[in-house]
Amino acid sequence: MDQFRIMVRGAGDIATGTIHRLWMAGFRPVVLETDKPSAIRRQVSLCECVYGDAAVVEGLTAKRAISLAEAVRMLEEGVVPVLVDHAGKSIGEYRPDVLIDAILAKKNLGTGRDMAPTVIGLGPGFCAGEDVDYVIETMRGHNLGRIITEGCAQPNTGIPGVIGGYGKERVIHAPAAGVTRHVRNIGDTVEKGEVILRIHGSENEVTEVPATLSGLIRGMIRDGYPVTEGFKIADIDPRQDQYRNCFTISDKARCIAGSVLELVCAAYRERQSKGGAM
Missing domain, CATH: 2.40.50.100 (RNA polymerase II/Efflux pump adaptor protein, barrel-sandwich hybrid domain)
Structure with missing residues (x-):
């Protein structure tokens, strides 16, 4: 599984849920970030390592990599590598089997279906069958985490999901x-x-x-x-009694991560059925 190449664009709180789930399942993603991440939920965002110190989320450690070569070495050391490459220039060099755009910018910032055999986009801004192969719904509600094989996610409303009666x-x-x-x-x-x-x-x-x-x-x-x-x-x-929630991956992030893992496992099985040629 560690020879199955995965790249994740973005390392905010939702992306971190996906990275954590993939890592716990045995996959080893290389992560791409901007040089000045603006995550709000910083205690559960691996992108914080870009600022210098290692970031640890639920036992998973991420560190900033200065090159793609160093990122690959860090995978072997059991550390999630976060490479500053907002434009995704290293994608062509790494040639991932699966590319996941988890930036959640509400628009596509340059991810294309031709960048990897399997390309997954999280949330609004992507269209399955056009710029990506699959879209994962990120809006809270009945369809949260749904895998879309044709069409787009629900458009961004600008209104957060309701928690404890507040939106x-x-x-x-x-x-x-x-x-x-x-x-x-x-x-x-x-x-x-x-x-x-x-x-x-x-x-x-x-x-x-x-x-x-x-x-x-x-x-x-x-x-x-x-x-x-x-x-x-x-x-x-x-919810003032939910202190631990400030420091743990959210239910929303875990739901989305489960759908991503499902698609990654399917892509991995397909690769294995073809003989696992690298």
């Missing part, structure tokens, strides 16, 4: 442009209206960002990250 209130967007500075941290319990971070703009302007509801801070963008107005910066979970 759009759960997610906080930057009210102004500038650099973020934390006041509270992931895992903290906060009350509605309490300041959780500040945005330092130009000309010494400081904008305070309050909690939109009472609950746990489940996600918050990195301290010192430059944001534009409207940028997603925090996520609050109204």
